Amino acid sequence: MAQYTPQELAARLKDGLLSFPATAFAADQSVDEEAVREHVTWQSGYDVAGLFAAGGTGEGFSLTDAEHAQVVRASVESSRPEVPVLGSAGGSTRQAIAQAQASEAAGAEGILLLPPYLTECDQQGLLEHASAVVGSTRTAVIVYNRANAIYSAETVAELARRHENFIGFKDATGDIEHLAKVYARNGDRMFYLGGLPTAETFALPLLQLGMSTYSSAMFNFVPEFALDFYRDVRNQDRDAVTEKLNRFVLPYLEIRDRGKGFGVSIVKAGIRAIGRNVGGVRPPLHDLTEQDRADLSALIEKAGIRPATAATAA
Numbered sequence: 105m106a107q108y109t110p111q112e113l114a115a116r117l118k119d120g121l122l123s124f125p126a127t128a129f130a131a132d133q134s135v136d137e138e139a140v141r142e143h144v145t146w147q148s149g150y151d152v153a154g155l156f157a158a159g160g161t162g163e164g165f166s167l168t169d170a171e172h173a174q175v176v177r178a179s180v181e182s183s184r185p186e187v188p189v190l191g192s193a194g195g196s197t198r199q200a201i202a203q204a205q206a207s208e209a210a211g212a213e214g215i216l217l218l219p220p221y222l223t224e225c226d227q228q229g230l231l232e233h234a235s236a237v238v239g240s241t242r243t244a245v246i247v248y249n250r251a252n253a254i255y256s257a258e259t260v261a262e263l264a265r266r267h268e269n270f271i272g273f274k275d276a277t278g279d280i281e282h283l284a285k286v287y288a289r290n291g292d293r294m295f296y297l298g299g300l301p302t303a304e305t306f307a308l309p310l311l312q313l314g315m316s317t318y319s320s321a322m323f324n325f326v327p328e329f330a331l332d333f334y335r336d337v338r339n340q341d342r343d344a345v346t347e348k349l350n351r352f353v354l355p356y357l358e359i360r361d362r363g364k365g366f367g368v369s370i371v372k373a374g375i376r377a378i379g380r381n382v383g384g385v386r387p388p389l390h391d392l393t394e395q396d397r398a399d400l401s402a403l404i405e406k407a408g409i410r411p412a413t414a415a416t417a418a
C-alpha cells in the first residue's frame with residue numbers, strides 16, 4: 105500500500121537527491137537477493153529522497169520479469185520506511201504494463217518508465233505507449249526521456265492532461281532546446297530530474313532549466329560526497345561544485361569513458377573499492393579491468409571521499 109499520493113511523492117522527490125541502486129549478482133550471475141537487501145538498507149540510511157530499483161544502474165534491462173519483481177520487492181522491504189522506493193517498467197507496452205503492475209504489487213511508490221527497445225517510434229506511438237502504462241497503475245509515473253523515447257513538449261502535456269499520476273520527466277539527452285520547450289510548456293505541473301550519465305557533471309547548468317534534482321549513480325559508493333555535491337548545486341555554489349568536479353567527478357569520467365557501458369560497471373567497481381560487494385555486471389555490459397579498478401580505488405582515496413560507513417561493510 106503506497107504511503108504517498110503521487111503529488112506527495114513528487115513534492116518529496118523534487119527537492120532531494122535521488123539514486124539508482126546497483127543490482128547485486130552472485131558469481132554465477134543470478135540475482136543475489138541478500139546482497140540486494142544489504143545494499144539498499146545501507147543506501148537508505150543516508151538522507152536520500154528516493155531510490156529507484158531495477159533502473160539503468162540497476163541493470164533493469166538485463167533482468168527477467170520474475171527477477172525484476174524480486175529486486176523491486178526486496179528493495180521496498182529493505183529500504184528505511186522514510187525513503188520511498190520506485191520500480192521500473194520497460195520493453196513492449198504489455199511488458200511495461202506487467203512490470204509497472206508488478207512494481208506496484210511489490211509496494212513501490214512509483215515507476216520510472218524506461219524506453220521501449222529496438223524500434224523507432226513517433227510521438228503518436230510514444231504517447232499511446234506511455235499513456236497505456238501510466239493508466240495501468242495507480243502509483244506515480246516518471247517518464248525517461250532517452251534513446252527511442254524522446255517526448256515532445258506536447259506529448260508531455262497530453263500525458264499530464266490524461267493522467268494525474270504522471271508526475272515527472274527524467275532527461276538523459278541534455279538537449280537544452282528540447283528541455284526549454286518541455287519546461288516552458290509544462291512548468292511546475294511535474295518535476296524534472298537530470299539523468300545523464302554521471303549526472304553530477306551537468307547538475308548545476310540543468311538547474312537553470314528547471315531540473316531541481318538528478319539521479320546520482322555515484323551515490324552507490326560515495327554517498328556522503330554525492331549528498332554534499334547536491335547541496336552545493338542547490339545552493340548554486342559554483343566554486344564548491346567546481347572544486348568537487350576537479351577533485352573527483354572529472355577524473356572519474358576519464359575512467360568511465362574507457363569502455364562502453366562503463367557508466368554501470370564503474371559503479372559496481374566503486375562499491376567493491378570501498379569494501380562492499382554487489383558482484384559484477386551481466387552481459388551485454390562487462391566489468392572494468394584490474395587496471396581500471398586500481399585507478400578508481402586510487403582516485404577515491406586521493407579525493408578523500410571513502411564513506412565513513414564503508415569500514416563496517418562486509
Ligand SMILES: O=C([O-])C(=O)C[C@H](O)[C@@H](O)C(=O)[O-]
Nearest residue numbers: 124159160161299302303321
Ligand atoms: O538508472 C538510471 O537510469 C540511472 O541510474 C541514471 C544514472 O543515475 C545517471 O544519472 C548517473 O550516472 O548519474
